[in-house]
Amino acid sequence: MYGEPLFLQPVFKDRIWGGTKLKDVFGYDIPSHTTGECWGISAHPNGPSTILNGPLQGMTLDQAWQKHRGLFGGQSGEDFPLLIKILDAKTDLSVQVHPDDDYAQRVENEAFGKTECWYIIDCEEGAELVYGHHAKSRDEFQTLVNEGKWNELLRTVKIKPGDFVYVPNGTIHAIGAGTMILETQQSSDVTYRVYDYDRRDEHGNKRELHIKKSIEVAMIPHEDADFAPVKRQAGDLHIKKLIQEAYFTVYHWHINGTSHVMDNPLYMLVSVIDGEGEIETQNGVSSIKKGDHFIIPSTVKKFTLRGNATMIASKSN
Structure with missing residues (x-):
């Protein structure tokens, strides 16, 4: 019987909005000064974690899920269901939205949609998130996007360290600059960008937006989820x-x-x-x-x- 924890080697992702806090705060050996994401527990094909100890040392988590399902209580499903990240948002993330399971499977050939939640590890004083929007219909949403009236469309909320934010699929959202979070999410890498502040990458190109898909999957009108710790x-x-x-x-x-x-x-x-x-x-x-x-x-x-x-x-x- 396997009787010890499985310690995992994270995978790091360079992001246009990333920084160095994953090294400064957690001591990770990061690959660049714009490292935005630590995929700490991942079996996703875009970045599987590697087991560091015990008889399965050197095996990736997705391999362990396929070959040693008894370690996971024999839970069913072809794909490991969750993905745990730490994010360092040196600058604002794009305003984005994620699909539900049906849309992700049907349109993107992805195993899961993406419902997620955030524990705010740290943030600058006065930090904000984009969470939800003010449009009452899809037509109104489309009109405000077309006219670039982002201040009218987007809803912002103040945050502080220790806050917890639940982001079900369909929620328009964006993590603000100066924020570090731990994210628990379905194991999915599907993101639709609604707005990216007209930023350009190192090659001078604007990042792709996904307006049509965003409007198709967005919760309109927005409703806050009801939960209590x-x-x-x-x-x-x-x-x-x-x-x-x-x-x-x-x-x-x-x-x-x-x-x-x-x-x-x-x-x-x-x-x-x-x-x-x-x-x-x-x-x-x-x-x-x-x-x-x-x-x-x-x-x-x-x-x-x-x-x-x-x-x-x-x-x-």
Whole structure:
């Protein structure tokens, strides 16, 4: 029986809006000064993580999903369902929207649409997100886009560190400059850009927009999702269930001391966003530190956490 966490090597993505905070804050060895994304737990073909320890060392997560489904409780499905990222938005991301499963499969030949959520690790004072819009109909949306009336169309919200934002498919959104987030999402890489501030890349070209598809998949009119975090405590582990919805359940964990966890579900995805400590399973003790990403497989039925650390954990629903 495989009785230890699967620690993963992240994959990094250069982005026009990226910076160096993934190195400065988390100590990652990033490939460029415009590194925007750390794919910490990924089985997506555009950037699968590699297992760093144990008998499966060197295997990618998608390979483990295909060949060792018992580690994931025998969960069905051809594709690993979730993708965990850390994003460094040095400048504004494009205003964008993601499709649902049906549209992604039918139009893009992608396994999943993209519902996501964000935990705000850090942001500059006064930072904002684009979240939703003010159009009441698709015709009004199209007219405001055609006329470039972005201030009339787009809805902005203030954010601060520790905030949590749920972004179901169809939500018009954009992460603002000076923001670092941990993103839990369906394992999809389909993004439709609505507006990109007329930016140009290093070759002087504007990035492609996807207005027609954006309007087809957007939630119009916009409606905020209704959810409420739930808190509980297990020993010295403070658990806040941030959201439970169709695709995932996401938790904020803070350990300051020791906690014995007895109810591991199918499998848990864990990213350490601050501090350090250790996790003990039937196979021994592993150290954990800020910037680590690991999976607690279903073959680990109980484990002990020690230390002073903050983590975002999630499971597939």
